Amino acid sequence: MKKIEAIIRPEKLEAVKDSLGKFGIHGMTVYQVMGCGTQRGWTEVYRGREYSINLLPKVKVEIAVPDHQVEEVVKLILEVARTGEIGDGKIFVSNLEDAVRVRTGERGEKAL
Secondary structure, three states: OEEEEEEEOHHHHHHHHHHHHHHOOOOOEEEEEEEOOOOOOEEEEEOOEEEEEOOEEEEEEEEEEOHHHHHHHHHHHHHHHOOOOOOOEEEEEEEOOOOEOOOOOOEHHHHO
């Protein structure tokens, strides 16, 4: 099993959720996060003073998938979330040792 963490633009969340749903993935965790990367934020002037805003709003989507679905899910997120501009985000894939469904006690891929 793998855990896919995608940091994307907030306006792309609904499109990513819809695409994952059509693919058959309905379980996910979504966070509102702040971050910076190559984009590095911007500078604004407020009441004559210049302010640097370097943490930008993003959305983090976490999904647990079986190994055989990883490439398809990553490709799907890439296609839907990409605008071609700086600030599109990142996707991280990591190993997931185990999963347990609290309601039934099922473990591993059965818990997904």
